Amino acid sequence: MRRVDRTGPASRRSPLYPSRSPHPPPSQPPHHPKCLMGAAGVRRADKGKMLLKVKIANVQKFVRVPEPNLTAFLDAAFTKFGVPAVTEGVRVLDSSGTELDEDVFEDVVKDPQTGVLTITYDTGNVESFSSPGPCASSPSSGDSQDTIILPVSPASKRQRLDDEAKHLVKDILSKKPGGERVIMEYNRTKSLADDTRKKMVNILAADMTEKNGTSPPRRVKEKYARGIVSLFPHLWDPFSENGHEHYYDGKSDSGYLAWRLKYIQRCNAQERKSIEASSTEGMSGDELLGGPTARRESQYLPEPPMSEEECREAMSLMKHSSDENTLSSNILSHFPRFKDVKGLIEQDFVLMFGEDVSGKFLEKWPTMFKEKIIKQCRKLPSTTELNDLLLAADPQEDDADGADFGWDSDFASILLLLHLVPPTAQGRKKPGKMSASQAEKHLVVFKKSGTSIEEHLDTITSSTQPYLLAVGTQRNRISQYFIILDKTAIPCMSNSSLSSFDELFKAHFVFGTSYHTMLYNMYTFIQTTIYNIDVGKVRERPRIAEIRARLLH
Structure with a gap:
């Protein structure tokens, strides 16, 4: 993603523009003095402004651009769509899917054959914006103040979560002793030996308990497991629902990470019992015992033959x-x-x-x-x-x-x-x-x-x-x-x-x-x-x- 620095306020703006046609009369008051990115051709409006077509998600609008400047264009576009100013992960694409940079922006938007310009960005923290209504994609539709939900596809959301988890695990392994060896071995072999996998699990479980205690929430354990298979894609299991269940399965609370956490919990419990025992010498052994400790092993019984x-x-x-x-x-x-x-x-x-x-x-x-x-x-x-x-x-x-x-x-x-x-x-x-x-x-x-x-x-x-x-x-x-x-x-x-x-x-x-x-x-x-x-x-x-x-x- 290309970071684009822009001037102007970063707070949400309310685009309360009066209804107008794509070619407003000269007497209409000018709008926000920012530049806007367009498409489907470039139209000259009053007072030297350009009229461009811009698309965000599935909504398309005309936007007035006072000058062909990428920074001003983005500010004006986000204002027009009612989207809070975004400073990271912003990309501007022409109708062919080619990304536009600051140095070529002016030349491209002045070309009548430019087409619709599409703005993409991380929608994780931006969920709604002003919509022109059901005919938003039509050039002739007027502005309105109806609010619609910005559609975020499941694939986009999953990708965002994968990226966050990947960076989390990578950052932990890069800083913890022994973590770099894990990354180097995977880069060399596209796999992890058993000892290396155990080392990685121990590092991540220790970090998890350091930040979240010995009983981290399920979402935290799932994030670490997701991060492992995102950072090391060849460890992803294609036969499980999410691919990371062998590191943590939230449904059964099992997997390598879960087992390591349970081991840490048992060690802490034994340490507490040892401390308590030293101060309760007069108590009987039965009074210090907890609940049942037996574990069961479930086995799969195959189905009987089909009838014939x-x-x-x-x-x-x-x-x-x-x-x-x-x-x-x-x-x-x-x-x-x-x-x-x-x-x-x-x-x-x-x-x-x-x-x-x-x-x-x-x-x-x-x-x-x-x-x-x-x-x-x-x-x-x-x-x-x-x-x-x-x-x-x-x-x-x-x-x-x-x-x-x-x-x-x-x-x-x-x-x-x-x-x-x-x-x-x-x-x-x-x-x-x-x-x-x-x-x-x-x-x-x-x-x-x-x-x-x-x-x-x-x-x-x-x-x-x-x-x-x-x-x-x-x-x-x-x-x-x-x-x-x-x-x-x-x-x-x-x-x-x-x-x-x-x-x-x-x-x-x-x-x-x-x-x-x-x-x-x-x-x-x-x-x-x-x-x-x-x-x-x-x-x-x-x-x-x-x-x-x-x-x-």
Whole structure:
């Protein structure tokens, strides 16, 4: 925006001009001695003044210009329209959209072919002005003192809020220790490493509490979150409503900023309790306890299959079953063909969502996600398990023989996603925090060729969520995949690892069973980001939205 300095009062003026036609008689008294910007041709009025057409928002008027001067023109135009004087962000455009500067203004307005001159500016603090009535855009309409609301488009308002939030975050990071490194890393990589993201969140949360206390209003937290994705657009999540919900979601009070603020609040509360405890030694422990502290983890339960002639009985059973643990086993006992007829899971999933949705994983994973996931995982802290998966997913030429007996490239890339969106800590619940390598055992189990499938099923002592049983000579040479569900082995259609995982994911929907807790984040990412199923209807951890933003930009 170009700042235009003008003389004259900055307060609102009341343009109480008498009604007149576009060509007033010479006897009419002159108007405010300021200059006005015009369009649609230049007309000479009495006493050497020019008559120009000016447009602000959707209202257009004739304006008298005593002399071709940009500063005077703006003062006169704002006076004519009843708009308070604006000193910043003002732009004057001709009919072609070209901006006019002071040095060319006189030459342009003297050209009869100039056209309508449009004035634009930040409307954040200016909401109304005098209007000539319903025929404002007509050159022959007379002046009136009716007041209308200056239309501010949602896009303009959003842009203004984005700019304010962007400058706020940029100013904080530029002044706080470590903030410049955040900006430099993003400018270099168009992304933020996990440690850098944590540093940025800590800086912004500290600034927020310094200015607003430990419980900032929702609008403040939303402004900081908006500022992050405005300053760093590649962190914007295209699948969420505003793009910044993984930093702060006002509806659920969650996100990285919200979590950091809650941590600060807990630390302050513990400090207060410690101080109170030192002065209340005679009180019992129960009297110092607060309310309940247990936290619940909500899980998404997929919808049962769509009704179809051959599946109506299964649908009825799924609808009336109240125990999810016995639901899938009941289905398999009533419809044993799932155990020996390949392709029924795929068939039922297509009935639920259609062929386009059904084919998205096999279409998108190799072309859009696999290489990006490998690239992102190279930035994670190094571990033996992670390095083995990276080597398997992207083998070098001298390792082409697979001497490490790792998984094949496709399946290794799926397991890398598990490291990228790892299991969420369960707090006080068992089993507590679990690593991605531990969670892998709930996704796939490898057995050597020749192993009895029945013996493996007999070792299962409790009901489990669906997982893959891979049978082969080694992990990257699998001859058969099975989906294990409630001590039942369902053969997969293909011996391809990618197709078998695709079928495993779909089995959750076909049999109406929830995701395993340790695999919830990974499955939810695949469900919403790749299959685009129930976007916005399931609860996503901020980590899911953060990784999605990295991969889709």
